[in-house]
Amino acid sequence: MLPQLVRRVGLMIFTVWGAVSLTFVILRLAPGDQATVQLGPDATAADVSALREELGLNRPMLVQYLDYLGSAITGDFGESYRFRESAMTVVLDRFPATVLLTVTASALALTIGLLLGVLAGRSPGRLVDRVISGITLVMQAIPSFWSGIMLILLMALTLRLLPSAGSGDLRHLVLPAITLAIPFTAIVARITRSSVAEVTTEPYILTARSKGLSERAVLTRHAVRNSVIPVVTIVSLHIGTLMGGAVIVEQVFAWEGVGSLLVGAVGNRDYAIVQAATVLLAIVVVTMNLLADVLNSRLDPRIRAGATTS
């Protein structure tokens, strides 16, 4: 287990380095550097070159890259020109809101998705299965920015039950969390469905039935338990999708998280924030994937055994 974990962590560090570097490259390729952006179109050439000198943009690209990499390791992505504060501090300030939103949405999606998936998967081809499959297909196809707006229209403007935007108390959380959970619920349900449907054809399910176990016991003790493993794997691959969805949902509901901060920073070309936010989100995705892997090897005795013998 341990050597494998070391290898995984090494790969993870490589991936984060790649993400940090790619962000650097994209922002350097973009037209207009930070000095011209910051001073606006009315600035004199002298002012721009002075700021360029101050920001170190006149140095050779390689030196700039190494310097950037060096400070990135310590979490320093420079100062945001709009917030007049360390970019990482601004991003970390907004981070808890994003975590709250994504965790709530995942909890919702996992509960409902697993339920729908088991219901559909235990009787493949039946009416329940068809209906659930249809519903999940629709849930996956609806763009979240649109379902968010429609929820605002229904719940906030027509029924006046919930606030339409902003962050604050828990009532503000309801609509964004539901919106973000919709496509994710569909993903969980579809994976669970096929996993349960596959497991129920296994011989040990037949054995369990022939032992005279109740259908409920067969389902909960034998079928669902064994179908959870692929669900964990694939769901972990979709953590990125969830975080990406959060970026858009936050923008729709003016939820003050990293996502809406990032979209604003991209619009204003506040590169320090863009870098800090993308790197933070990349680290979250990579870490969650690793955690899911570890969790998976805990859940599946076969992987656990395989890892110790290798």
Added chain:
Amino acid sequence: MTTTMGLVQSPAPPMAVRTGRTRVRRVLGAIPIMIFGLYVVVGLLGPLFIDYSPVGGDLDDRLLSPGSVLSDGSTAVFGTDALGRDLFGQVIYGARTSLIIGTLVVLISGLVGILVGTAAGYRRGTTDLAASRVIDVLLAFPGILLAIVIAGVFDRSFAIVVVALSVTNWIGFARLSRSMAMTLRERDWVKSATVMGVRRRRIIARHILPFIAGPTLALATTEFAGAILAEASLSFLGLGLPSASVSWGQTIASGKEYLASAWWISAIPGIALALLVICVGFTGDRLTRYFSRKQ
């Protein structure tokens, strides 16, 4: 038994009992494909018949509900937006934008993905390692994030949207063709060809790519739907496409301000978008089932 795509269950059902139901299912199953075809026709030909200008619009006609008569005597089936522009025209022109961008993204990323994936799966070793690491790095950017950054910092243009969406879209194709190439290279006919001294490029072209084509087509439909959704998300955020172009995402975003008074501005393009994605999704599901059964 007939061998129509995706309709035949693997153990042949008794003919006499099933024909009626099979026919019903066949007709039902064809509906999404027909709707998708309708979108293509409307998206390609609609703009030739309907006059719509993103800068036009009469301010007297602003925020009219669906079915209202405009000041020039015509009827706005889907209503008008805050600048008095006809929403029906926006939906039609938006369909064209979505379809063109979706097609370009899938073509580019499919080509790149198959190239990289087949090379990685067939040659293995360093090529495979390099491709896998690049994919790892790209997947670290959650979802649409990389596209947001790319489309956001470069100057707005049609091309940059296609590039931004293709940057991550090729990964699915690469993964599929990589895993298929890996198993195919161990098959007897590939081995015989290798022993006979057939050049590698020819082996890939003649003995590997034809087998990858089917599942790739199935994946392409799914990715096409994904690209359309992603383009709409970008233009919803106000990134990417030049402001003079017409896109569903832009229209939905512009309607958000007027939700309380003119719900149709956001609602209708969203329905158009969702319906298209659902139909493409259905088609993709059926293709996937068809090709996985064939294997």
